[in-house]
Amino acid sequence: MSTETVPAAPPRRLSNAYQNWYRFSRNPTAVIGATIVILAILAAVLAPWITPYPEHVGAVVNFRARHLPPSAEYWFGTDNVGRDIFSRVIFGLRISLLLALVVLGIAVPVGTTLGLLAGYFGGWVEIVIMRLTDIALAIPPLVMALAVAAVLTPDLINSMLAIAALWWTWHTRLIYSITRQLRTQEFVEAAETLGASKLHILFREILPNCVSALAVKTSLDAGFVILVGASLSFLGLGIQPPTPDLGTMVASGSAFLPDYWWESVLPGAAILVVALGFNLLGDGLRDLFDVQEVR
Amino acid sequence: MADALLSVRNLSVQFTTYGQTNQVLHGVSLDVPARSQIALVGESGSGKTVTMRAIMGLLRTPPAKITGGEILYDGRDLLTMPDRERLKLRGTAMSMVFQDPMSSLNPVFTIADQMGTILKYADRRLGRSRYGKERMARVYEVLGQVRMRDPERVARSYPIMLSGGMRQRVLIAMALLSEPKLLIADEPGTALDVTTQAQILKLLKDLVEERGLALLMITHNLGVVRETSNYVYVMNKGVVVEHRPTAELFEAPRDDYTKALIAAVPRLTGGTRFGAAA
Amino acid sequence: MEFLLFLLRRILWSILVLVGLSIVIFAIARVVPGDPARMALGPTATAEQVADLQEKLGLNKPIVEQYGLFIVGLSRGDLGRSLLTERPVNDDIRETFAATFELVLMTITIAFVLGVPLGVAAARWKDRWPDTLVRILAIFAAVTPSFFAALLLQILAGYVLHILPTTGRLPHNLDFVAQVTGLLTVDSLLAGRLDVFGEALRHLLLPATALALATMGQIARITRSSMIDVASQDYIEASRAFGVPEPIRVFKYMLRPSFVPPLTILGLEFASLIGNAFVVELVFAWPGMAAYGIRTILQKDLNAVMGVVMVSGVFFVIVNLVIDVLVGFVDPRVRIRGSR
Numbered sequence: 025m026s027t028e029t030v031p032a033a034p035p036r037r038l039s040n041a042y043q044n045w046y047r048f049s050r051n052p053t054a055v056i057g058a059t060i061v062i063l064a065i066l067a068a069v070l071a072p073w074i075t076p077y078p079e080h081v082g083a084v085v086n087f088r089a090r091h092l093p094p095s096a097e098y099w100f101g102t103d104n105v106g107r108d109i110f111s112r113v114i115f116g117l118r119i120s121l122l123l124a125l126v127v128l129g130i131a132v133p134v135g136t137t138l139g140l141l142a143g144y145f146g147g148w149v150e151i152v153i154m155r156l157t158d159i160a161l162a163i164p165p166l167v168m169a170l171a172v173a174a175v176l177t178p179d180l181i182n183s184m185l186a187i188a189a190l191w192w193t194w195h196t197r198l199i200y201s202i203t204r205q206l207r208t209q210e211f212v213e214a215a216e217t218l219g220a221s222k223l224h225i226l227f228r229e230i231l232p233n234c235v236s237a238l239a240v241k242t243s244l245d246a247g248f249v250i251l252v253g254a255s256l257s258f259l260g261l262g263i264q265p266p267t268p269d270l271g272t273m274v275a276s277g278s279a280f281l282p283d284y285w286w287e288s289v290l291p292g293a294a295i296l297v298v299a300l301g302f303n304l305l306g307d308g309l310r311d312l313f314d315v316q317e318v319r
Numbered sequence: 320m321a322d323a324l325l326s327v328r329n330l331s332v333q334f335t336t337y338g339q340t341n342q343v344l345h346g347v348s349l350d351v352p353a354r355s356q357i358a359l360v361g362e363s364g365s366g367k368t369v370t371m372r373a374i375m376g377l378l379r380t381p382p383a384k385i386t387g388g389e390i391l392y393d394g395r396d397l398l399t400m401p402d403r404e405r406l407k408l409r410g411t412a413m414s415m416v417f418q419d420p421m422s423s424l425n426p427v428f429t430i431a432d433q434m435g436t437i438l439k440y441a442d443r444r445l446g447r448s449r450y451g452k453e454r455m456a457r458v459y460e461v462l463g464q465v466r467m468r469d470p471e472r473v474a475r476s477y478p479i480m481l482s483g484g485m486r487q488r489v490l491i492a493m494a495l496l497s498e499p500k501l502l503i504a505d506e507p508g509t510a511l512d513v514t515t516q517a518q519i520l521k522l523l524k525d526l527v528e529e530r531g532l533a534l535l536m537i538t539h540n541l542g543v544v545r546e547t548s549n550y551v552y553v554m555n556k557g558v559v560v561e562h563r564p565t566a567e568l569f570e571a572p573r574d575d576y577t578k579a580l581i582a583a584v585p586r587l588t589g590g591t592r593f594g595a596a597a
Numbered sequence: 598m599e600f601l602l603f604l605l606r607r608i609l610w611s612i613l614v615l616v617g618l619s620i621v622i623f624a625i626a627r628v629v630p631g632d633p634a635r636m637a638l639g640p641t642a643t644a645e646q647v648a649d650l651q652e653k654l655g656l657n658k659p660i661v662e663q664y665g666l667f668i669v670g671l672s673r674g675d676l677g678r679s680l681l682t683e684r685p686v687n688d689d690i691r692e693t694f695a696a697t698f699e700l701v702l703m704t705i706t707i708a709f710v711l712g713v714p715l716g717v718a719a720a721r722w723k724d725r726w727p728d729t730l731v732r733i734l735a736i737f738a739a740v741t742p743s744f745f746a747a748l749l750l751q752i753l754a755g756y757v758l759h760i761l762p763t764t765g766r767l768p769h770n771l772d773f774v775a776q777v778t779g780l781l782t783v784d785s786l787l788a789g790r791l792d793v794f795g796e797a798l799r800h801l802l803l804p805a806t807a808l809a810l811a812t813m814g815q816i817a818r819i820t821r822s823s824m825i826d827v828a829s830q831d832y833i834e835a836s837r838a839f840g841v842p843e844p845i846r847v848f849k850y851m852l853r854p855s856f857v858p859p860l861t862i863l864g865l866e867f868a869s870l871i872g873n874a875f876v877v878e879l880v881f882a883w884p885g886m887a888a889y890g891i892r893t894i895l896q897k898d899l900n901a902v903m904g905v906v907m908v909s910g911v912f913f914v915i916v917n918l919v920i921d922v923l924v925g926f927v928d929p930r931v932r933i934r935g936s937r
Binding site for chain 2: 832833834835836837838839840841842845849850853854927928929930933
């Protein structure tokens with residue numbers, strides 16, 4: 025059927041910044057997501073200054089204030105050695121966000137480059153890279169981190185590296201699909217005929233077209249990386265106590281369920297909210313850019 | 320004409336999208352007598368597709384709204400008819416041949432399944448009952464009518480296994496399943512290459528003549544019009560600007576728009592119909 | 598016929614991936630760290646003990662030879678011996694894998710049986726309250742960490758409402774060993790023990806739901822968008838024009854083409870599913886591979902760890918193979934193109 029009667033929407037590009045902003049702000053869930061993310065980042069960065077008991081992240085014990093429920097004095101209550109949970113949650117956020125930053129900081133560039141190479145050059149480059157990707161995808165990230173923990177030591181850095189070592193695959197796949205589609209488009213051919221170097225074509229012609237899909241994926245990924253990281257630390261593979269970590273807090277607090285529920289539930293809720301924020305943001309970006317899921 | 324099979328009288332339609340309302344059809348009238356071959360011509364945006372969908376009852380009435388006029392089939396106004404009555408006519412009295420054979424067939428079901436289902440529910444609407452084998456027999460019969468050499472193999476196939484031309488024939492066969500009296504063809508063959516398109520148009524013409532059907536062809540291609548129809552309606556911006564027997568229209572077009580349309584058709588020898596090369 | 602070719606290609610593919618996987622796992626376990634034997638025995642072991650273990654496990658042979666033995670063993674289903682207990686890793690894993698397998702099976706069932714209809718409903722009543730409700734639920738389901746969901750469910754159903762059991766696969770007083778498939782549900786039915794069947798199901802419910810949440814959310818969302826896509830397709834419009842009644846249009850002609858994306862998503866999600874299974878098993882004291890895996894990790898029993906990772910990888914590859922086959926079954930375009 026012809027669509028002659030429905031007005032076509034203008035193509036969405038990052039360059040139409042004002043238009044994008046306007047459209048983005050009309051989407052309530054996207055705005056909520058963005059707000060959560062911004063607040064989380066701010067909270068994490070300003071942690072030492074905005075938390076009521078910043079010293080509680082260290083080895084502090086206050087046995088008289090153990091297991092106190094949420095109150096005006098201790099907003100999220102206290103844990104089994106009397107530390108303020110709210111402060112620890114905020115500091116724990118730092119770790120989670122740092123994890124996301126490091127993992128994605130490695131995974132995105134590596135994955136994108138590999139995807140570009142595989143999609144553009146084809147041939148055995150494509151075969152090798154994509155088969156590697158398939159293999160890496162077959163290993164559950166959690167299991168990989170466990171294996172690495174067994175082989176090395178179970179701590180945060182190793183966990184981060186283990187996750188990063190597998191995470192790039194998603195981005196490779198995404199960029200590969202997009203590159204493959206774009207490779208046959210005219211503007212690429214035009215650049216080739218004009219004698220542009222391969223590097224130029226990859227990074228100045230093709231890559232800019234991937235940016236919107238990348239932004240969506242990275243935003244969604246941040247949420248998922250935080251979840252995986254929390255699961256790892258829940259299992260004891262994260263940063264060691266007494267430094268606060270959201271997953272570890274849920275684990276140690278779980279011993280006191282259901283009576284002192286706040287010790288486990290509130291950090292868990294924090295993880296949920298942050299992951300939710302990134303997810304909503306990613307969805308909002310996706311709606312904005314009309315990006316099709318490319319697998 | 321009072322004896323026309325299908326008669327659209329003064330049809331007006333408006334569309335409301337993103338808060339804006341546009342009048343898309345302004346009092347369109349056309350008649351399709353029985354056994355005739357009528358063409359409805361216009362560019363994209365002229366309103367020909369909207370007219371077609373209004374006739375078939377396929378307009379989605381949230382964005383669209385019929386603001387006036389009547390569509391008479393066999394003397395009865397489709398627009399005021401109760402839904403159930405109107406549904407009875409679908410596929411049985413008038414049938415549509417879709418434009419794009421690639422996208423108009425469900426890719427994950429066999430032809431037999433799709434055609435069988437259509438026939439089954441058309442029968443139900445008409446109060447007939449046919450059983451599985453009888454139904455398939457009818458399906459094969461119709462596939463044979465559209466000149467398929469091996470109807471049973473085609474029926475067993477999935478759309479992806481057939482060529483573009485074959486798929487278009489399947490679409491025509493689907494339209495013929497319940498023996499309609501009126502066929503509405505939406506830009507038939509435009510998704511195909513020229514040779515195949517010619518075959519399809521010939522097939523349509525033959526079928527229509529053999530069975531004494533009326534054909535309403537929607538198209539933007541004047542060449543097609545010339546070959547296949549005996550009466551033409553020209554539409555522009557939601558209005559019928561001219562309507563005449565085909566030969567007359569091409570010989571001596573009256574309306575400026577029609578003239579421009581015809582003039583825009585390039586000729587093999589260079590230049591256009593009304594003058595030497597520009 | 599083309600289906601067989603399609604199948605063949607997918608199987609060859611999977612084998613390739615598995616080989617690659619085995620190399621990666623082997624590399625991690627042998628090449629990366631120091632001495633596996635010393636690690637397993639701990640710092641208090643004497644040089645003699647370490648040398649002894651090394652000899653026993655063939656750790657002194659050249660790497661390539663070790664890999665060769667590893668592969669040969671794998672193909673026979675032998676995962677080597679545990680560095681500590683010296684039992685075949687095989688035996689240890691086999692018992693625990695069945696429990697994990699049953700859990701995962703139940704999880705996938707729940708995710709699909711709940712996820713797809715929710716997605717369909719959301720698409721059907723798009724932009725109305727069922728749609729909004731489903732989308733909100735789906736998002737929350739997708740972002741809730743499995744361990745959190747597990748804990749919450751445990752509290753809610755187990756302690757607060759007291760309606761479902763919270764640990765293990767069977768209550769202590771019930772005696773039953775799964776002989777045939779290792780799956781309590783299937784074996785109990787085969788043995789005619791309906792009481793065991795009931796208990797097994799009850800125990801499965803909470804952990805499977807906790808595990809299924811994330812996947813269910815994704816499936817609901819993708820089914821929704823898939824249905825919406827399909828709904829706007831020409832062929833659905835055509836079926837409407839031909840008078841095919843709405844229920845048939847929706848549940849037959851719209852549903853089947855929409856089925857492929859959720860299936861594909863499940864395949865991709867499966868890796869996280871396995872990972873999360875570890876966590877959920879821990880919370881519910883489910884005697885699956887997780888407990889075994891974590892124990893062996895703490896003890897640095899590398900062979901066992903390798904075995905667990907390998908089994909997880911194989912599980913993933915096989916599940917994806919099954920899913921690819923299902924997709925090929927549902928969508929003829931995939932299997933026809935895939936056979937060429």
